[in-house]
Amino acid sequence: MPLELRALRYFVAVAEARHITRAARQLGMAQPPLSQQIKALEQHLGAALFRRLPRGVELTPAGEALLDDARALIQQAEQAEVRVRRVARGELGRLRLGMINSAPFHPLIPGVIREFRRRYPTVALSLDEGTTPLLAAAVLARRMDAAFIRPLLAPEEGLVETPLMSEDLVIALPSGHPLSRRRRLPLMALSLEPFVLFPRAVGAGLHEEILRACHRVGFLPRVVQETSQVTSIVNLVAAGMGVSIVPASMQQAQIDGVSYRAIAGAVPKARLSLIHRADEADAAQIQNLLQLV
Amino acid sequence: MPLELRALRYFVAVAEARHITRAARQLGMAQPPLSQQIKALEQHLGAALFRRLPRGVELTPAGEALLDDARALIQQAEQAEVRVRRVARGELGRLRLGMINSAPFHPLIPGVIREFRRRYPTVALSLDEGTTPLLAAAVLARRMDAAFIRPLLAPEEGLVETPLMSEDLVIALPSGHPLSRRRRLPLMALSLEPFVLFPRAVGAGLHEEILRACHRVGFLPRVVQETSQVTSIVNLVAAGMGVSIVPASMQQAQIDGVSYRAIAGAVPKARLSLIHRADEADAAQIQNLLQLV
DNA sequence: CAAGTGGCATATGCAAATCGTATTGCAAAA
DNA sequence: TTTTGCAATACGATTTGCATATGCCACTTG
Structure with missing residues (x-):
């Protein structure tokens, strides 16, 4: 025992x-049981902890020695308790977050991250960029806890996807491009232009969305250059490599040599989701994060 | 709870x-009670510690956090237990020891101390010198745990005195003193000599013993110099200040200018005692020490 | 000096926590 | 679909822990 x-x-x-x-x-108890417990403890340890005096008790050297350890143990137990509760409430621990390249430009994302850091300053937050499929794989493999991504083409086993918002797509043109004279352009105006787009392999929902929109108005974009990062796409457009279609929030990135124009007619949308593992749906960090978005 | x-x-x-x-x-128990206990713990902490899988269980982040603390707590509790036992057995702790100035010259004392250190190397042993009354007071006031002293004149309330041994007293003469021509001297031969002795106030049993011995043979020593430490007495004798009567073991201290002569007739004895507090008669350190002497 | 007081130990009875046995439930593997 | 492995639930049995009552000792007080 x-x-x-x-x-x-x-x-x-x-x-x-x-x-x-x-x-x-x-202690809110009677004296006899306490005497018993002390006696039992002394018996268990095989050592007298107290000297019984006519007027109270006194510590023996062995008792002296135990007192320090006992105090420390009790306090450490209490600390362990609060620590567990804090971890459970997500006030402590870590959150490995991923995001696609274009996420930081939408004001929502930096806002959420800033707020999370303010609310849970003791949570170690790590942040990485990647493409939608890479991020999904990382979350699934537990190398990441959650990620802001473009919608997955097919629901992934073991992942929970939470749609956050959708924003308009806009047309990105090299500055001085003939089409840039008009404020709004129908998609069809781009039918003969060279395109800079995501590679099909990488392209998750967003790539699909763009192709579908073009298809709807009756053309297939002629892709002359592929790159997996939105920022690179914008830079290639600035270099005059071609035109592209990007989320409206990319206009936040003030890049010389690029003009953005709204799409006339049916405007395709760029949707953003948050994914996390299904078996951690109740993990506090995830809950806290979801509450913020 | x-x-x-x-x-x-x-x-x-x-x-x-x-x-x-x-x-x-x-654990040597059935599964259901263990399930219950785990569940109760989770409820108490307000946090899930395990994820129940079809094939066993898995730690949640909160459980992960608790595991380290729990292991540490259990181990520290065990360490505290062995520590108390060791203190109780006297293998750990401290022993503040006192001794009179002449004690180190009797082979018994250094032997006991050396053996104690060998047997209980983890006990912090401190050693101080002092006069018999000072040591008795220090032990009584809990500034010391035990002391080697000359016998107390009267038994002291709260102190236990254990007689250890007695040794012959011998006469200490300055080298070249006329009396030093004889190997053995009757006490009476010193009746007219100047004496170096302990001050009466300091003198406990030993001072008393010397005076009584002189009184027995019919003279009262003429004290020309008083000092409370035996080593000082021997040095003063070496300086030709007078003669003295000291424990035989002082011959161990090879001091130039002093000759020792045995006492002829009834030989007075120097007794040595060990004292400790009565309320610590069962303290392990004291017991261990007593066992050695 | 005798009665009183303070404080720890022991005895006994009860209530609650803990455990074991039996059973149910559920999801993956065969 | 059946089987299997493992956790959850139900309930009776046992142990543990606490409270009340009492005894004993040392010191205090009238």
Whole structure:
């Protein structure tokens, strides 16, 4: 029958009160059971912890030695308790977050991240960029806890996808391009232009969305250059490599040599989702994050 | 109802086995009560510690966090236990020892101290010198735990005195003193000599013993110099200040200018005692020390 | 000096926590 | 679909822990 914290708590109370009766009162119990517990503890340890005096008790050297350890143990147990609760509430721990390249340009994302850091400053937050499929794979493989991505083509086993918002897509033209004279352009105006787009392999929902929109108005974009990062697409457009269709929030990135024009007619949307593992749907960090978005 | 170590031991077992059933076997109990205990712990902490899988269980982040703390707590509790036992057995702790100035010259004392250090190397041993009354007061005031002293004139309340041994007293003469031509001297031969002795106030049993011996043969020593330390007495004798009567073991101290002569007739004795507090008669250090002497 | 007081130990009875046995439930593997 | 492995639930049995009552000892007080 091993040592229990209860015994140590009783012991400390008696050691501090130097009286069994008084300690019992402070503990909210009667004196006899406390005497028993102390006796049992002494028997268990095979050592006298107190000297019984006519007027109270006194610590023996062995009791002296135990007192320090007992206090430390009790306090550490309490600390362990609060630590677990904090981890459970997500106030402590870590959150490995991923995001696609274009996410930081939409004001929502930096806002959420800033707010998370403000609310849970003790959570170690790590941030990485990647493409939608890479991020999904990382979350699934537990190398990441959650990620802001473009919608997945097919629902992934073991992943939960939470749609966050959708924003308009806009046309990106090299500055001075003939089409840039008009404020709004129908998609069809791009039918003969060279395109800079995501590679099909990488392209998750967004690539699909763009192709579908073009298809709807009756053409297939002629892709002259592929790159997996939105920022690179914009840079290639600036270099005059071609035109592209990007999320409206990319206009936040003030890049010389690129003009953005709204799409006339049916405007295709860029949707953003947050994914996390299904088996961590109740993990506190995830919950806290979801609450913010 | 606070946290108990039992719960943590159960938790660690389950966390390490990753199975409740297997952990229960290792703990020597059935599976249902263990399930209950784990559930109760989770409820108490307000946090899920395990994810129940079809094939065993898995730690949640909160459980992960608790595991380290739980292991540490259990181990520290065990360490505290062995520490108390060791203190109780006197293998750990401290022993503040005192001795009179002449004690180190009797082979018994250094022998005992050396043996104590060999047997209980983890006991912090401190050593101080002093006069018999000062040492008795220090022990009584708990500034010291035990002391080698000359016998007390009267038994002191709260102190236990253990007689250790007695040795002959011998006469100390300055070298070349006329009396030093004879190997043995009757005490009476010193009746007209100047004496170097302890001050009466300091003098406990030994001072008394010397005076009584002189009184027995019919003279009162003429004290020309007083000092409370035996070594000083011997030095003063060496300086030709007078003669003295000292424990035979002082011959161990090879001091130039002093000759020792045995006493003819009834030889007075120098007795040595060990004292310690009565209320610590059962203290392990004291017991160990007494066992050695 | 005798009665009173303070404080710890022991005895006994009860209530609650813990455990074991039996059973159910559920999801993956055969 | 059946089987299997493992956790959850139900309930009776046992142990543990606490409270009340009492005894004993040392010191205090009238």
